[in-house]
Amino acid sequence: MTYAFPPGGLPDQSQDPATNRAVFTTAYAFIPAAVQRDIVTSFFPGWDGTRAWILARPLSGFAETFAQYAMEVQPGGGSDTPEPDQGAEGVILIAEGTGCLRIGGADHNLGPGGYAYLPAGEAWSLRATSLLRFHWVRRRFVPAQGVPAPEAFVTSDQDTPVRWMPNTDLWGTTRFVDPEDLRHDMHVNIVTFQPGGRIPFAETHVMEHGLYVLEGTARYLLNTDWVEVGPGDFMWLRAFCPQACVVTGEGPFRYLLYKDVNRHPALVL
Template sequence: MAHPTYYAPQGGHPGQEQLLTDRAMFTTAYAVIPKGTMRDIVTSFLPFWDKTRVWVLARPLSGFAETFSHYIMEVQPGGGSIRPETDPGAQGVLFVVEGAVTLTIAGTDHVMEPGGYAYLPAGCDWHLRNHAGPAARFHWIRKAYEAVEGIDRPEPFVTREQDVAPREMPGTEGRWSTTRFTDPEDLRHDMHVNIVNFLPGGVIPFAETHVMEHGLYVLEGKAVYRLNQDWVEVEAGDYMWLRAFCPQACYAGGPGRFRYLLYKDVNRHMALPRR
């Protein structure tokens, strides 16, 4: 594959001479959070993280994301955390888009640079530090793990996008492919965080309508994306949330590749209400 590139927010503020023209949308079926909204004023801070700020793209909320949270972390030189996750039931995925961090899992160090990917199971002993500088930016996706009796819990692992071959979707001649970091048939995992790749002209040629909740962060390129009844223009740095069963499709018109980081919940029975 071509050398990967990843968009990362830088913060800052627009000038006072600018008018409000943006593409932000929040509906009952989907949301679009454009890159232009990721400014200094919308950052947050987390307990036990030093020299770090975070853009919260999705959080469990009535009428919004139900199964996960999605952060973009910005860690300054010397920053990080020795107690990053305060929820013992939360699993996580880290994906580095800028700079470098040292991820320590059970005493073993892993240097992660752009394209670096880590899966951290619930209860995992990990911490993270930016030893190298300059500022490092990475995605952190969190989900409460749904254990199943008789199925082992997954183990932590660290890899890179550059080391994982994309899988072509059947009949697409490589125009649409997915970089899968876990085996889709591995039922230990109840979430997948993958990278979806389109070459110019690639399409999702039908309205996908299914049970999986989605979070999509555009890493590279631009496209028009079908969200429920609307065609929406999106580009690198934009974020999309789709509720379960929201119809979706895509046309990647080019001129370059269109790629996004995708979250979805998988491999578990549907919880039923109790009366």
């Protein structure tokens, strides 16, 4: 398994910017790997030896529920106070390297494919033990009356089975949380398609999405546009943006998927 990450660096002056295909529309944004370069990174208070590509943030009238980062941490770097918002929950997925995640006084050594859910208000820290690259999704937790808050957990892509869709072994999801567990108001999963696989209809639904392509290639429907996507490309979808895909490569096509779930839509914004 591979886990794509922004390439960084800077193209030379011979590159034609018109070929990068980045687009922002009223229904979706497409941020290809080719534009995820050094000059668009951010540095955060409380983080040492760390830079971040901010790929999504709440935007009024667009996708409003989440932020998504690609984080790069130098050996020994990291943070003892990583989350500035006590109301925010998060998920991290390790793409490259190793790090030590501490939650509630317990240490977890994570490598590629390592996954952690970090509840709102939970104290945690992360230190890189080698050059560490990981994906981080943040969301303001929405409590539900009579439903307890979810607890932290640590697992990995390798230890979590793919659950194949009905009547096919070409399209499945690595579900890190049971879909019927109402404690969770977001899912951050890995979707897998085998060669020849597809979403055979245009999904159109209330959930917002962040999709980071981890490996493989496909033609992906975004609203009315079919876009060629590959490793490191990011798709950012507002609610009800139609989507579908058809795998184009000879290997698996996999992406990290965020969606908001299990809560009533707010009637007052």
